[in-house]
Amino acid sequence: MKKILVTGGLGFIGSHTVVELQNEGFEVVIIDNLSNTSIDVLDKITEITGTKPAFHKVDVRVKSDIKSVFDTHKIDGIIHFAAFKAVGESMNKPLDYYENNLSSLIYLLQEMRDRKLDNFIFSSSCTVYGQANALPITEDAPVKAAESVYGNTKQIGEEIIRDTSNTYKINSIALRYFNPMGAHPSIKIGELPIGVPQNLIPFVTQTAAGIRKELSVFGDDYPTKDGTAVRDYIHVVDLAKAHIAALRRLINKKNKKSFEYFNIGTGKGSSVLEIINAFEKVNNLKLNYKIVGRREGDITAAFADTTIANKELNWKTEIGLEEALESAWKWQQKQSV
Ligand code: UD1
Numbered sequence: 001m002k003k004i005l006v007t008g009g010l011g012f013i014g015s016h017t018v019v020e021l022q023n024e025g026f027e028v029v030i031i032d033n034l035s036n037t038s039i040d041v042l043d044k045i046t047e048i049t050g051t052k053p054a055f056h057k058v059d060v061r062v063k064s065d066i067k068s069v070f071d072t073h074k075i076d077g078i079i080h081f082a083a084f085k086a087v088g089e090s091m092n093k094p095l096d097y098y099e100n101n102l103s104s105l106i107y108l109l110q111e112m113r114d115r116k117l118d119n120f121i122f123s124s125s126c127t128v129y130g131q132a133n134a135l136p137i138t139e140d141a142p143v144k145a146a147e148s149v150y151g152n153t154k155q156i157g158e159e160i161i162r163d164t165s166n167t168y169k170i171n172s173i174a175l176r177y178f179n180p181m182g183a184h185p186s187i188k189i190g191e192l193p194i195g196v197p198q199n200l201i202p203f204v205t206q207t208a209a210g211i212r213k214e215l216s217v218f219g220d221d222y223p224t225k226d227g228t229a230v231r232d233y234i235h236v237v238d239l240a241k242a243h244i245a246a247l248r249r250l251i252n253k254k255n256k257k258s259f260e261y262f263n264i265g266t267g268k269g270s271s272v273l274e275i276i277n278a279f280e281k282v283n284n285l286k287l288n289y290k291i292v293g294r295r296e297g298d299i300t301a302a303f304a305d306t307t308i309a310n311k312e313l314n315w316k317t318e319i320g321l322e323e324a325l326e327s328a329w330k331w332q333q334k335q336s337v
Pocket of ligand 1: 087198
């Protein structure tokens, strides 16, 4: 049985990926410092899969702690999620973001080099494309100058991995996520935003739950079908499964280059108003919202061309927008009680 180290394995995308890994027969070792999640998630993963993954409360910035995890476990592959991810905060705390997101990556790759380990998956973001010149966005679209420190950590992270992979013969894949959303069908794990959510879907569900008075729709003067900005919302379970597909590609030596990157989205763009309408319809409720000005740094539209990911990873999305919005609402209701 292959043993996979998952950093940030109790976070939103990490926890869903751990469930899929265990469902697929992988043995999982989680490291997480619990800075943006709760230890309860470990029990929920165990309830869903019937297997308790190994867990170490480790901060990826502490090199000696990372080392000791590798001393304890013989690792066959790494999926690296642990990172700070708030765009706004990253502009106020650039050094914290660069330190956390990049030193952790370097320490992990150093361990891989020193122990001659292989198979590394990195959580990257479609933010590397900025506002792409053409839609849908293919992997050939140029990486644009980052708009935020957070975005820059993803770009620099990919560069570090690319250079390391070539030199030390570490095969690796960066998955460029579009907009993850939804919750596991068991409604035992989901997104746990701390404080006021910055992302659309948790703000929508918290507004519906009465935690937030009103949703602000940031701009209705974009050159899109209804004037609101367009994104590619992908269910977190579909996204989690892309990691298993990428891992299999590496383990089975099917990769074409030592460093590869793929767009992980649905291929379908939805506007903010479309999301609101679909959320209201599928959950049979009314959402309190108003149109306000654009949010600084936002782009007009982004959605993925998934042709290459579908073919090369032998993966495709299976869960529709309605089901995803339904699961997001069920998860929210569970938090409010
Ligand atoms: C944001 C980040 C992106 C990151 C991703 C992680 C920015 C500029 N980009 O993407 O780098 O990878 O989160 O999930 O922050 N919206 C509203 N009202 C709200 C919240 C959002 O109208 O209260 C709109 C936004 O203007 C945007 C869309 O909803 O058009 C999606 O926003 P969000 O969920 O924050 O994701 P992104 O901005 O696409």
